[in-house]
Amino acid sequence: MKRILIVDDSQTTRIRIKNFLGEDFSTEEAENGAVAMEILSEDNNFDLIVLDINMPELDGMAFVHLQAKNEKINNIPTILCTTEASIQMKEKAKKTGVVKAWIIKPIIKKVLLGAIERVLENFKK
DSSP, X not given: OEEEEEEOSOHHHHHHHHHHHGGGEEEEEESSHHHXXXXXXXXXXXXXXXXXSSOSSSOHHXXXXXXXXXXXXXXXXXXXXXXXXXXXXXXXXXXXXXXXXXXXXXXXXXXXXXXXXXXXXXXXX
């Protein structure tokens, strides 16, 4: 079973994503990038990270830059789910090499599952 780390400061959003994923995936949750980094430092056996950008402590953009520099987790593809639509921000995120998809909130189940399927298919470990 594929493992997904859901990182979002909104518990409602985390629950929604988890519900969209259903029983097909094993999930862990983190309320910000700092907590996600703690989880990943103890267990980096995830197939995918679904990440918000605007969060307290360690936001999504800072997270992907740290992720890209960390050899233990830079092979985990990341999908950004955000209200941010800035083309410059998308370019910056993609340049890290870890961001493989960008979804604009509100998250639509079909869009999320399609992106997850595409990313997991293209970035098998």
